[in-house]
Amino acid sequence: MSQIDNAAVSAHLSHVRIVMVNTTLPANIGSALRAMKTMGLVKLVLVAPKTYPHPDIDALAAGATDLIEQIEIVDTLEEAIKDCHIVFGTSARSRTIPWPLLDARPAAELSLKAVATQQQEVAVIFGREDRGLTNEELAMANYHVTIPVNTDYGVLNVAQAIQVICYEMRMAAMEFTAKIADPEAKMHVTDDVDMQWDEPLVTHEQMEQFYPHIEKMLADIEFMDPKNPRLLPLRLRRLFGRIQLDRMEYHLLRGIFSRVQALNNGTWKKSKNDEDQH
Amino acid sequence: MSQIDNAAVSAHLSHVRIVMVNTTLPANIGSALRAMKTMGLVKLVLVAPKTYPHPDIDALAAGATDLIEQIEIVDTLEEAIKDCHIVFGTSARSRTIPWPLLDARPAAELSLKAVATQQQEVAVIFGREDRGLTNEELAMANYHVTIPVNTDYGVLNVAQAIQVICYEMRMAAMEFTAKIADPEAKMHVTDDVDMQWDEPLVTHEQMEQFYPHIEKMLADIEFMDPKNPRLLPLRLRRLFGRIQLDRMEYHLLRGIFSRVQALNNGTWKKSKNDEDQH
Incomplete structure (x- = not known):
């Protein structure tokens, strides 16, 4: 994997945005930016952040200041995802209504496949530090995504969750970039979603x-x-x-x-x- | 993946230890414990930590106090890894000596395979916040392990790196646990269809x-x-x-x-x- 074209990986990852809803702690926004930057993601959308701007964001995002400049602030989740084709809501497992649920890895594979083959736009939505996303917000997603954790202990905080998701997005982007560079290369990814489509998909x-x-x-x-x-x-x-x-x-x-x-x-x-x- | 036996996964992961060398910031030890606990790892070995104990460790490791009690403090790296079969050194890509180098994912797969089939003990060594591991320390490892990151930006901090390594260890442990429970099950297959559903799908x-x-x-x-x-x-x-x-x-x-x-x-x-x- 070391010979992968970093620019091509970045080009794919530019279609994957992170959306944070009503974030309270500036440190979490800073950590998110740092996690994104190390993995090659560039687009952060903040939906009605509680504290913004704030010096802690800049401090924790050291070296990722170019991403700070690109942050988009919107009032509603709706605006944050309106031009997206695939929307993931992050969620713990117990929910009012079951929804198509993917682990982080297959979610990333599905995303990057859609990016690489159909130039789709992907969003991953992260909720409030204390109570995550509302049922209404979760219902705006095509899929829910979860990170497999120790069920005896519980949950990642939002910064850790963003770290893992961004990591999986990068791993998937590297696989697809390698596949495009060498179509004979075998991948772990399922071909179920390998649909050729004649018509553009709706947003x-x-x-x-x-x-x-x-x-x-x-x-x-x-x-x-x-x-x-x-x-x-x-x-x-x-x-x-x-x-x-x-x-x-x-x-x-x-x-x-x-x-x-x-x-x-x-x-x-x-x-x-x-x-x-x- | 959701039907995995959490206890069996934890049993495998108990053979994988995290080793931190000369850590300066107590917050990084606390974050490491939290990352370990969420992913089901339990054993942290500190080699000559600069500041230990410290209240910041307990604060950041909230909910992982059982792991604090199990922390082992040793004077040398040698002691930390003496009973291990497979030792990984974490390293950036440029090194004085070429060494067998694995990405985090294959490193985790190799580790858990050794654990599951041969009850081997695995260690992953993380270096100082400022200058990582020395060449001498890196030379004690069987393999070097690296996390693929955006090469234009650089490196994860030690807490983030531990998060990703622990995540990959858990993913590999889940795969091997599933494989042992059902040897016929193919691995890496169609996680896309692995969705959670309450109602039976129609025929x-x-x-x-x-x-x-x-x-x-x-x-x-x-x-x-x-x-x-x-x-x-x-x-x-x-x-x-x-x-x-x-x-x-x-x-x-x-x-x-x-x-x-x-x-x-x-x-x-x-x-x-x-x-x-x-």
Whole structure:
């Protein structure tokens, strides 16, 4: 692995961003930057940080000042991930609703494969120091990612978790860079995700128009009570979040939702020569 | 990987010790203990530490106090590794003497294989914060181990390096534990499908009832012409074929299709107190 082209690895890793939500301790932001820089990641997005800027960030990020200049600050998680194709939420194992869950290593392999073969944008979201991500935030992710730890002891802090994730991202980037340089080289990576795709895949932002549409349609036909939707919206996100729709599929499904709505409110009628089809 | 026996993993990892030489900052010892504990390693050997004991160690090792009690303090590196079979020295890439050099991952795989199959003892030696290990100390190692990092930036600090090494040791221990539990299991395979799921996934057979249902529904609402469906059935199969629906999702979607059909043929009416929702 030592002969890998560092610039090519960095180019791949530039498509992987770290997102930190409501971070309280500046030291954790500094440590994150240092962890990112050592592994070759460059893009940190802070969602409504509690303390920013702060001298501790600069102190701990010694040597990574170029990354400080590139930090993006946004108000909402939504903004942080809107142009991303694959979004990971970091999470402990117990959650309200099960979600596609990957260990750090296969998550990194999946990410870098998507970057290397389809120039996708990847985000990994880290939550608050004390209570992580909310269920609502976790539901914005396509996958949840976890780092296997000693179950008798518990959890990594956010800086340690970012360290391990960035390390795995780099390892995966090196594998894919080596594979591109030498297509005959064998890799440990599964080829399941090796799909050739004709249509561009939709972004997170487009999916944020998709979910309200399907929910409105289901409310219209009274399949879902908008005042008490229970787990339905979450289940829909989990389901469609793990497909990664392409653009044509996206428009196909939205077309179906619109047709059902039109049928429901009477703006669309069945054709006159319709026989009973049932 | 989630069904791994944590006790068996810990038993393997008890044969892997971390050795820190002439450490100056107590915080680094505390961080090392925390990194070890989260990954299931238990044995730390300090060779002539500069500052020991120190309250910062206890503070940073919060929750890992059992490891503090097991710390071994020795005067020489020789003593720290005398009963070991495999010794790794951590090192940056430029060294006076070439030595067998492994990346962290293959080093961990080699270590845990030796532990699992031959009950060998493994040591990983970390050097001083400022100047690492001397050539003489490096020469006591069987192998040198390095963590692949961004070559434009440089090195991890000792706490970060210990974090990554301990993580790789745990990953390797989990693989070998799984392999021993199920010798037929292939390693490195398709972790992508290794997702945690609460509900059973539907079978191919069930999906063969799903597709006719969605197609019939789309024909009913004249979204699809059953006499000339073009690529639509194929697109639906490609789309839903790559999700692997679970049983609950399957029934949810079929419930939606049935509601749309009932709405369409008049067997289901909107509730009376319905206001215009549009």
